[in-house]
Amino acid sequence: MRQNHSQAQQRSVPIRLAIIGSVILGLAACHNPQPPTHLSPPEVTVSKPVQRDIVDWVEFTGRMAAINFVKITPRVSGYIVDIPFSEGDIVHKGDLLFQIDSRPYQHAYEQAVGQLEQAKANQQLQEVTFTRQQRLRDTGVIAKEDYDTALSNKNQAKAQVVSAQAAVDSAALNLEFTRVTAPIDGRVSRQLVNIGNLVQADIAELTTVVSVDPIYAYFNVDELAELRYQRLVKDGKLASSREGGAPVYLQLQDEKGFPHEGTINFADNAYDSSTGTLLVRGTFRNPDGFLVPGNFIRVRIPASPKYRALLVADRAIGSDQDEKFVYVVDPGNVARLRHITVGPLADGLRVVKSGLRPDDFVIVNGIIKVRPNSPVKAQQGRMEEFSSDDPATPLPSSKYQTADWDSEKRGHSTP
Numbered sequence: 001m002r003q004n005h006s007q008a009q010q011r012s013v014p015i016r017l018a019i020i021g022s023v024i025l026g027l028a029a030c031h032n033p034q035p036p037t038h039l040s041p042p043e044v045t046v047s048k049p050v051q052r053d054i055v056d057w058v059e060f061t062g063r064m065a066a067i068n069f070v071k072i073t074p075r076v077s078g079y080i081v082d083i084p085f086s087e088g089d090i091v092h093k094g095d096l097l098f099q100i101d102s103r104p105y106q107h108a109y110e111q112a113v114g115q116l117e118q119a120k121a122n123q124q125l126q127e128v129t130f131t132r133q134q135r136l137r138d139t140g141v142i143a144k145e146d147y148d149t150a151l152s153n154k155n156q157a158k159a160q161v162v163s164a165q166a167a168v169d170s171a172a173l174n175l176e177f178t179r180v181t182a183p184i185d186g187r188v189s190r191q192l193v194n195i196g197n198l199v200q201a202d203i204a205e206l207t208t209v210v211s212v213d214p215i216y217a218y219f220n221v222d223e224l225a226e227l228r229y230q231r232l233v234k235d236g237k238l239a240s241s242r243e244g245g246a247p248v249y250l251q252l253q254d255e256k257g258f259p260h261e262g263t264i265n266f267a268d269n270a271y272d273s274s275t276g277t278l279l280v281r282g283t284f285r286n287p288d289g290f291l292v293p294g295n296f297i298r299v300r301i302p303a304s305p306k307y308r309a310l311l312v313a314d315r316a317i318g319s320d321q322d323e324k325f326v327y328v329v330d331p332g333n334v335a336r337l338r339h340i341t342v343g344p345l346a347d348g349l350r351v352v353k354s355g356l357r358p359d360d361f362v363i364v365n366g367i368i369k370v371r372p373n374s375p376v377k378a379q380q381g382r383m384e385e386f387s388s389d390d391p392a393t394p395l396p397s398s399k400y401q402t403a404d405w406d407s408e409k410r411g412h413s414t415p
Contacts (some may be wrong), residue, residue: 014127041374044366045069045381046329049310049356054346056304062219066210066296068184074100075177077201080193087190090289098180098191098206100199105178109171123157130154160253186211187289188250210293213286217250217262219299220277230302237305241267241280248282251298252291258300260284262290309357311349313386316364317342326356327363327370329378336364337372348387 082099085091133150182188193199199206221229232238239246241264249258261337262284271278280297284291312370317340318325324342325333338360343351356362361378363370364386370376 015340016296039240041377042366042369043377044363046361046378047381047383049312050349050383051358052311053306054309055302055306056344057300058225058303059298060219060221062217062297062299064293065218066293067216070209072206074199074201074204076174076179080195080197083191083195085188089188091188092185093182096179097182100178102175102178105175109175112167112171116168119160119164123161126154126157155301182209184209184211209359212289214283215286215291217282217284217297217299219280219281223276226278249300250284253296262405270410299305310352311346312352312362313364313383314350314388315386316362327367329361333375333378335374335376336368
């Protein structure tokens, strides 16, 4: 047994020596670190700010509304016998929408015509009688009382003709009202009654018709925006919305930009005290009927006259708490941090109101790899390629050449 223990100790000696050797090699490596790898300057894309004449805008939400909205109700009672229109169609003024059974009204009209003819015949008889009585009175053959009776009968017959004529006209109107027609040009809604239903005059709603072209857009303007606008109008820089002609632009939910142009033709006479807003209305052409009453919309109106501005891509702008900044590359290929004041978006680029010069080269791609006052490898690009409308980054090798940047920076002054 003692012999076996001695043999086990002899086998463990090489293992211990191997472990000790590994530890020694590790310590040696710690005392001989590898030399640091040299980091090359990050590649970035630079461009000068875009100079463009722009207008500041303010945007609001609203709804489309038809200029004319008509509820179709019958003017006579009766049973519906025909509905010739198709639901949702464009109709024109005078088109037949509903036909009410006209037979009772046709009979009433013919009866009124007969009574008129009877009244006219009686009037003719009374006029002849009066003429005869007048000649007899002149010769003293009849008493004055008979003459007065003849005169009264003539006048009553004349009045009866007038009354009978009014009855004929009324019966003709009622007969005409059995044809329920479109009062305006526009788009008709669905039918609210079916053939065979009894409808009551001035009570039953049959359908609705809304005008299509032109069309209104209603939106609410907050008080501060309205005050700024009115001050620009007072200074003669913008057209007054109350006088008409002030432009307004409209966007539907699935559209980019504001492709529909109209004019403001109404502003309310008082603010809504519960919301602090003023109701404003614009008019838009709608020849194809694409704009529909009730559409949710965004509108924008000018908030400044046209002015010259510098614009950069949003991706070139960094944020430091509440401050905005960009990196500008100097002639020595060193990135300098520049604080800026920004404005609204204009055609996918951000307006820079202060802190930037037209000849500055702004880092527009690769900003995340840049540190202030650090060298960079700049390549020339175009600011428009990085607008918010197209966030995809172009390949530097396909559009931008280092040689172009080298030629540009030779004429660039130090910021």
